[in-house]
Amino acid sequence: MRRLAMRIATGLMLAVLPLAAAAQSEPFYVVENGQQGGxxxxDQLAAKAQSGALQQTTLVWANGMADWTQAGNVPALQGLWQATQTPPDQPPTLPETQPTTQPTNTPTTQPTGNPQLDALAEQExxxxxxxxxNQLHSGAMHGPTPNSIPGGQLITTKGLTEMVQRQMPYALFDVLGGNETLPGAIPAVGASQAGSFQDQTQQQMGQFLTQLTQGKTDTPLVFYCLSVECWMSYNASxxxxxxGYTNVLWYRGGIEAWKAAGFQTVPAGQMQQGQQPQQFNAE
Structure with a gap:
């Protein structure tokens, strides 16, 4: 589980090689039902793709890759879906109501090999x-956090910017509730609450996510708060x-890591063009 501990465990990955450098002969590891498989x-991946068990949004990793990424991003795997209805270079899109974040001031080139993002990933x-x-944190929400999350992945700033640049579908949630936010983030402070997985907050969150994702539990969900010393996004994740969501990405570095990378934030409540107003507030 050392790599699964990531960014959602892809949280600002260790500097390594570009995705294209992953050789086809390398064995791949896959996130299956929230657990690492492989x-x-x-040949085994081809069989999984044919059966539908391996989707282009499934998180995969192999030696030589900088971080966990969606299978549709990996050139060596793109041929697996040529016979399917969805072209390999066009991952399935989320419903129109789903905001896919396109942050401003993100680099126009791939972040692979970026020393600043690599160093930041190590910190994240x-x-x-x-x-x-795997239990909700009930203590102070500001303090040191784990560097992994059971059933999910740690994603770094490097991993998040890669998703943005590849225009992969995902939902981004601001669990902090401050005066500034990442562009396109959905307010979801209520999801940070302590309690239990049988409480009213859990029920309301389930209804909200079902509506948002149209019941697609493999939708990548990214949760962030302040920094590596903030438990709010851990609880939400x-x-x-x-x-039952299988692609939960905990952005451990949070808004502080985002700004440290030189990326812009927007005032809370400001929506991007075409984004539908929505938020999760637990009662």
Missing amino acids: PYSM RRDMGVPAT LRAINL
Whole structure:
């Protein structure tokens, strides 16, 4: 699970090689139902793609790749879906009501090999001596956090910008509720609450996410708050995981890492063109 501990565990990855450098002969690891599976050969992955078990939005990783990424991003795997209805270079899109974030001031080139993002990824992944837990955090929300999350992945700024640049479909949630936010983020402060996975907050969040994703539990969901010392997005991610979502990405670095990378934020409440007003507020 060392890589699954990421960005959603792809949280600002360690500097390595570009995705295109992953050789077809390398075994791949796959996130299946929130757990890491593999290693799989190309023949095994082809069989999974034919059966529908491997989607272009499924998170995969192999030696030589900078971070976990959606399978449709990997050149070595794109041929697996040529016989399907969805072209390999056009991953399935979310409903029109789904905001896909296109942050301003993001680099026009791929972040792979970017020393600034690589160094930031190391900070976002650093071990603070806090064990991962599958229980909602009920203590102070400001403090050291684990560097992994059971059933989800840690995603770094590098991993997030890669998703943005490839225009992959996903939903981004602001669990902090401050005066500024990442462009396109959906306010979801209520999802940070402590409690239990049987409480009213959980029920309301389940209804909200079902409507937002049209019941597609493999929709990539990205949750962030302030920084690596903020538990709010960890709780929100755990709630989504316990609702059965299989591509939950915990952006551990949060808004502080985003700004440290030189990317812009927008005033809270400001929507992008075409974005529908929506937010999750637990009662």
